[in-house]
Amino acid sequence: MTSAAQSAARANPILRLGKSVQGALFRYAGLRGYILFSPTLLVLVGAMCIPVGMLVIYSFWTQKYIEIDTTLTLANYLQIFNKTSYMLLIGKSILISTAVTTATVVLAYPIAYFIAFRVHQHKIVWLILITVPFWTSYLLRVFSWKVILGYNGVINSALKWLGIVDQPLAFLLHNPTAVIITLAHAWAPIAILPIFVSLEKIDRSLLEAATDLGDGPVARFLRVTLPLSIPGVVAASMLVFIPTVGDYITPQLVGGPDGLMVGNLMHAMFFKANNWPLGSALAILSAAAITVTSLAIWFLTKHARERAK
Amino acid sequence: MNLLANLRRPDGLLGYSILYLIFLYVPVLFLPLFSFNDSIYITFPLSGFTTQWYEKMIESEVLLNALGNSVKVAACVSVISTILGTLAARAFTRYRFAGRKPMLGLLVLPLVVPGIILGIALLIMMNWAGIELSLVTIGAAHVLIATPFATFVMISRLEGFDANLEEASRDLGESGWTTFWRVTFPLAYPGIVASLLLTFTESFDEFILAFFLAGNEATLPLYIWSQLRFPKTLPVVLALGACILLASFIVITFAEWVRRRGVKPVESDS
Amino acid sequence: METNRLIDGLAEGTLSRRNLLKGLSALGIGVTMVPYIPGRARAAGQAVYFTWADYEVPELHGDYIKKHGAAPESSFFADEGEGYQKMRAGFTPDVAHPCSYNVKLWRESGLLQPIDTKRLSNWGDVIGSLKTIPGTQHGGKQYFVPFDWGNTSILYRTDQVDIKEESWGLMWDERYKGRLATFAGANETVPYAAVYAGVDPWNMSDADLAKVRALLEKQRPLIRFYADDEATIEQAIKAGEIVAGSTWNSSSIALKNEGIPVKFMNPKEGIMTWVCGLVIHKNAPSLDKAYDLIDSMLSAEAGKFMIVEYGYGHANTKSFDAAGDKAIEAAGLSRDAEAFLKAGVFSNEFKNRDEVLKMFEEVKAGL
Numbered sequence: 001m002t003s004a005a006q007s008a009a010r011a012n013p014i015l016r017l018g019k020s021v022q023g024a025l026f027r028y029a030g031l032r033g034y035i036l037f038s039p040t041l042l043v044l045v046g047a048m049c050i051p052v053g054m055l056v057i058y059s060f061w062t063q064k065y066i067e068i069d070t071t072l073t074l075a076n077y078l079q080i081f082n083k084t085s086y087m088l089l090i091g092k093s094i095l096i097s098t099a100v101t102t103a104t105v106v107l108a109y110p111i112a113y114f115i116a117f118r119v120h121q122h123k124i125v126w127l128i129l130i131t132v133p134f135w136t137s138y139l140l141r142v143f144s145w146k147v148i149l150g151y152n153g154v155i156n157s158a159l160k161w162l163g164i165v166d167q168p169l170a171f172l173l174h175n176p177t178a179v180i181i182t183l184a185h186a187w188a189p190i191a192i193l194p195i196f197v198s199l200e201k202i203d204r205s206l207l208e209a210a211t212d213l214g215d216g217p218v219a220r221f222l223r224v225t226l227p228l229s230i231p232g233v234v235a236a237s238m239l240v241f242i243p244t245v246g247d248y249i250t251p252q253l254v255g256g257p258d259g260l261m262v263g264n265l266m267h268a269m270f271f272k273a274n275n276w277p278l279g280s281a282l283a284i285l286s287a288a289a290i291t292v293t294s295l296a297i298w299f300l301t302k303h304a305r306e307r308a309k
Numbered sequence: 310m311n312l313l314a315n316l317r318r319p320d321g322l323l324g325y326s327i328l329y330l331i332f333l334y335v336p337v338l339f340l341p342l343f344s345f346n347d348s349i350y351i352t353f354p355l356s357g358f359t360t361q362w363y364e365k366m367i368e369s370e371v372l373l374n375a376l377g378n379s380v381k382v383a384a385c386v387s388v389i390s391t392i393l394g395t396l397a398a399r400a401f402t403r404y405r406f407a408g409r410k411p412m413l414g415l416l417v418l419p420l421v422v423p424g425i426i427l428g429i430a431l432l433i434m435m436n437w438a439g440i441e442l443s444l445v446t447i448g449a450a451h452v453l454i455a456t457p458f459a460t461f462v463m464i465s466r467l468e469g470f471d472a473n474l475e476e477a478s479r480d481l482g483e484s485g486w487t488t489f490w491r492v493t494f495p496l497a498y499p500g501i502v503a504s505l506l507l508t509f510t511e512s513f514d515e516f517i518l519a520f521f522l523a524g525n526e527a528t529l530p531l532y533i534w535s536q537l538r539f540p541k542t543l544p545v546v547l548a549l550g551a552c553i554l555l556a557s558f559i560v561i562t563f564a565e566w567v568r569r570r571g572v573k574p575v576e577s578d579s
Numbered sequence: 580m581e582t583n584r585l586i587d588g589l590a591e592g593t594l595s596r597r598n599l600l601k602g603l604s605a606l607g608i609g610v611t612m613v614p615y616i617p618g619r620a621r622a623a624g625q626a627v628y629f630t631w632a633d634y635e636v637p638e639l640h641g642d643y644i645k646k647h648g649a650a651p652e653s654s655f656f657a658d659e660g661e662g663y664q665k666m667r668a669g670f671t672p673d674v675a676h677p678c679s680y681n682v683k684l685w686r687e688s689g690l691l692q693p694i695d696t697k698r699l700s701n702w703g704d705v706i707g708s709l710k711t712i713p714g715t716q717h718g719g720k721q722y723f724v725p726f727d728w729g730n731t732s733i734l735y736r737t738d739q740v741d742i743k744e745e746s747w748g749l750m751w752d753e754r755y756k757g758r759l760a761t762f763a764g765a766n767e768t769v770p771y772a773a774v775y776a777g778v779d780p781w782n783m784s785d786a787d788l789a790k791v792r793a794l795l796e797k798q799r800p801l802i803r804f805y806a807d808d809e810a811t812i813e814q815a816i817k818a819g820e821i822v823a824g825s826t827w828n829s830s831s832i833a834l835k836n837e838g839i840p841v842k843f844m845n846p847k848e849g850i851m852t853w854v855c856g857l858v859i860h861k862n863a864p865s866l867d868k869a870y871d872l873i874d875s876m877l878s879a880e881a882g883k884f885m886i887v888e889y890g891y892g893h894a895n896t897k898s899f900d901a902a903g904d905k906a907i908e909a910a911g912l913s914r915d916a917e918a919f920l921k922a923g924v925f926s927n928e929f930k931n932r933d934e935v936l937k938m939f940e941e942v943k944a945g946l
Contacts, residue, residue: 034406040396050430114323194462232465253811257805260805276429523654525654
């Protein structure tokens with residue numbers, strides 16, 4: 001700032017006010033944090049809190065044919081808690097999503113590592129190569145899995161041709177395993193990108209330092225690379241785990257009766273059975289289960305990371 | 310092999326990566342295969358070669374409209390949500406302010422609420438506010454779910470980012486914005502690219518929210534869903550999938566070509 | 580590397596603030612403008628038709644297209660339940676396509692307006708018995724124009740299923756465990772389970788409901804998948820993955836055209852029959868066009884297409900003359916709609932709808 005501007009600021013009260021606001025901005029970093037965050041926050045509060053609030057209210061109402069009985073009641077929750085199978089269904093969905101998350105992240109890590117450390121000139125090409133398959137419709141990819149795993153599908157045709165089986169294997173499709181495979185494929189880029197980003201920003205001199213200290217590749221990976229990439233791994237896990245619990249399209253298309261998840265029941269309560277309050281209560285409980293599991297993952301990795309340090 | 314030339318030592322990791330790419334691509338490559346198959350049923354064995362599905366696709370104005378709508382929505386969503394996500398991520402990683410953690414929780418909220426529920430709730434809200442359903446309402450819902458994705462990606466990029474660089478810039482007399490543009494932005498750039506890609510993909514492929522918030526104009530997943538129910542029209546949709554795949558490759562190859570040709574001028578410019 | 584270039588840039592001060600602002604404002608304008616880039620000009624102000632997929636084909640809207648120069652805009656629902664929820668939440672089409680047993684619910688939910696049949700030139704040719712289906716009229720007014728009718732039954736592979744007589748019992752046959760499929764919709768699956776159990780599907784007591792539930796729970800382990808649409812069932816029958824599945828008339832035609840040995844069963848307990856049709860939304864924005872659309876779908880040409888290509892019955896008596904006896908026989912239909920529908924178990928509204936629907940959802944989810 002030039003001294004001329006400063007003296008002008010001293011003279012003009014409005015400018016002075018502006019200066020002091022700017023000064024406050026520089027002094028109180030927290031305030032700047034709020035300001036930076038506020039657009040995102042506004043969008044989220046406006047478009048999230050109202051709908052979620054409605055969801056909570058709905059779960060305490062009851063459905064009477066066409067009308068909603070707005071007397072507050074715990075009836076929906078009691079109905080769910082009285083039947084253990086409801087909770088088992090939520091548990092099963094969490095388990096399936098956990099399996100999907102584990103498979104996706106474990107399979108994605110090496111390729112993210114490869115792109116971050118071994119590819120030097122064509123990183124963007126690799127990243128795009130990974131993203132391209134996912135510009136075709138999710139619905140079509142699920143369909144493709146039906147073709148691969150299906151009764152007359154690729155795997156069964158190959159096995160028959162090789163003479164390994166006489167009858168097609170029926171267990172490939174329409175079960176929870178098919179749901180896991182399909183989802184692990186569908187969410188792959190969502191897992192790769194955050195892991196890649198966190199690996200990419202690791203300071204290379206740290207790795208050299210580790211080598212200088214006599215660490216072999218494995219020790220270097222375990223002591224430096226892995227701990228530093230944990231934020232990416234956590235982000236990837238959350239991004240995959242949370243949305244998959246509520247999915248209902250994949251279970252519907254490839255899951256068979258045993259692969260159905262809580263999302264299917266919620267969808268049915270809203271669209272087939274016309275019971276929004278019960279569906280809302282299910283949604284709230286699922287969200288609670290998701291939150292608990294996510295926090296568990298969060299704390300576990302945090303703990304692991306601190307121990308590694 | 311240019312792509313592999315600069316590897317210090319090819320090893321198992323390269324082999325794994327190639328296998329992984331195959332895993333990613335195999336299901337997708339069935340789209341072109343069956344789009345040339347002369348049967349309305351998608352099963353083996355193949356029954357014969359035909360290009361009729363492509364002819365039908367080009368004739369289908371509804372389909373092309375849906376495709377255009379999806380591109381439009383996804384482009385807007387990726388830019389808006391990446392901006393919002395970057396701002397939020399920056400606030401998180403750079404500043405320590407009260408209520409940081411609860412706000413992060415708030416950010417995850419759109420992902421914890423299953424899409425179907427969010428869709429219904431948003432639809433009722435739009436209805437209340439008297440907003441007519443259109444591509445804009447779909448886009449708004451997509452921004453809501455894409456912003457957390459963008460924020461997570463940006464947080465993992467910006468976390469542990471060296472604040473000294475920015476201070477150096479400020480010491481050199483640059484304003485906050487210039488510092489952001491010249492120091493923060495270039496450092497965040499890889500994250501921004503990742504975020505744009507991620508959110509574009511997210512929006513382009515999103516079905517559930519779009520289903521609820523669509524007016525009379527459909528996005529591509531909505532169109533595909535409506536066709537999936539009837540085998541007669543399914544191969545046309547496969548032809549479309551094959552075309553999108555091909556187009557993506559062309560666009561990317563072109564972008565890479567431009568990037569290489571542009572390397573020198575761009576560098577001298579900055 | 581990037582950092583180096585950056586610091587060099589900083590030192591040289593090559594990037595001016597003005598350039599930066601210019602760039603940012605261009606970006607801002609770009610972003611705000613994109614939503615307004617006009618798409619391909621939409622056919623302005625056509626009627627919006629909310630329906631099942633495959634009813635948007637121009638063959639069914641011939642007269643409408645002739646009159647207005649463009650096809651109506653079609654919007655699809657996966658099943659009526661989904662369509663109902665979307666309309667309740669505010670989606671306002673002009674014309675929708677529910678089945679007769681849903682009309683009462685839709686009307687009582689304030690979604691429908693009475694239809695002035697005098698405005699339909701083809702109304703006189705509509706089969707009389709279809710005009711008075713219970714639930715479709717109220718207070719002396721017509722709320723529903725019948726359009727298509729047909730069956731729900733089991734389609735089975737004649738080369739792989741060995742049965743002595745045709746019965747719904749095939750859906751509980753342990754020999755075909757894991758090789759059966761049924762619809763995920765309660766309106767399609769629960770009634771035949773009730774018929775098989777020997778109870779009246781439309782007036783189930785609590786005891787009847789328990790009986791049907793037990794039967795459906797017994798069926799679940801035998802089922803390969805619950806299908807939301809007939810395409811999935813047709814694919815699986817063709818592949819040999821399942822040997823039998825519940826479906827509609829059009830599946831039989833489609834698979835026979837593909838050369839698959841299938842038969843659409845006429846179970847001894849009674850085949851399910853249904854009528855679906857067209858309704859006008861209470862706040863239909865283009866009311867005149869809504870009438871034109873309904874009228875064009877009632878035409879004999881549209882009806883011929885329905886019978887020949889899809890194998891469904893049509894509401895217009897003249898459609899059957901246009902289609903010819905051969906096509907009628909191939910589709911397994913009859914000119915006498917009333918006798919055809921009465922010969923089976925006609926699809927009505929469940930008395931205790933909410934309980935029935937919730938029960939079936941619980942069964943499917945394994946609760």
